[in-house]
Amino acid sequence: MGEEKQRPEWVPQQAGGAFTTYVLEGVEGGHDGMPGQEAGRGFPRFTPPPRRKLDIDDYVQGVLSGNRTVLARAITLIESNSPAHMETAQEVLKRLLPHTGNSVRVGITGVPGAGKSTFIEALGSMLCDRGHKVAVLAVDPSSTVTRGSILGDKTRMEILSRKENAFIRPSPSGGTLGGVTRKSRETMLVCEAAGFDVLLVETVGVGQSEVTVRTMVDFFLLVVLTGAGDELQGIKKGVMELADAILVNKADGDNKIRALTARADYNRILHYLQPATEGWRTMAYTCSSITGEGIAGIWAAIGEFRRKTTASGVFAARRRAQVLDWVYTMVQEHLLVSFYNHPGVVELKPRLEQAIAEDRLSATLAVQELLKAFAER
Secondary structure, eight states: OOOOBOOOOOTTTTTTTTTOOOBBOOTTTTTTOOOOOOTTOOOOOOOOOOOOOHHHHHHHHEEEEEEHHHHHHHHHHHHHHOOHHHHHHHHHHHGGGOOOOOOOEEEEEOOOEEEEEEEHHHHHHHHHTTTTOOOEEEOOOTTTTTTTOOHHHHHHHHHHHHOEEEEEEEEEOOOOOOOOOTTTHHHHHHHHHHTTOEEEEEEEEEEEEHHHHHHTOOOEEEEOOTOOOOGGHHIIIIIIOOOOEEOOOOOOGHHHHHHHHHHHHHEEEEEEOSSSSOOOOOOOEEOTTTTTTTTHHHHHHHEEEEHHHHHHTTHHHHHHHHHHHHHHHHHHHHHHHHHHHHHHHHHHHHHHHHHTTTTSOOHHHHHHHHHHHHOOO
């Protein structure tokens, strides 16, 4: 094509300065920026400046001042499993603890397709407009094969993500029960220290494993669909008795009458279930995340829940119990990691697995052998 600029054929012959498109010479050997390739003429390779390493003071001051970049980096630090990172993260948390606890924590779960993310965006947008600071911890399911996650919740909450008072943090579930990451509790504390007064925790799916959510939030909201019928039977015992409210979503258009009927059905069921929280009556509500109808009503219910439970002492008692549950859960995790990393267990495990596979050893005896190896430190 030569060194000179070439006019494309589709440019009109009599075109003036309005048409400034030219075809430049191509890059020989490959695309710019590809491994092993030099940058094209006139396009020097861009090398981003190294990111400054933060110390503990930087993390603490950045979070307390509401710096979004530092807040995101602090959460990444907490989510890291590196021993060096964990030590720094715990020191940061220790200094942030006096500034935590001033929020309402709402766990939101429901069947796939119930519209959890759309509801969270509608609720979060309304709260931001009212002057609240809203942090959304959206947990995405991790692949059991690649251990990866799409982390698309921030993309789906396009309107909320543009709000100045909103912070959305998608995190991979890592395969944990209910999709709640092992570090979710610590992430909530950091968000509280950054000044967020409403924390919305969206979990993966629904089922018996969602009891994990109950141990880390103040208010537990179950989002359901209309017309699900018998599909809900499998989750009623495991989740409905844990819910502080049931929300029938998508109550708009032709679906509104069915939603109102479903709400009445759920209220009849809830009449026979023991309330999830002492002194609080669980009820069903309807809303439309598209029109916004009913969104203010469910927030009013959450506010009434907080007032009643705070006055009765149940709110504070639940949080104290959750901290203790957190402690013993981490003890279990630590023991589990220590067990499987123990040299004696690592050495014995392959032989026992082979013996079990060949029906030469029972599972009970294998457990006894592993525990014996672990005890011999």
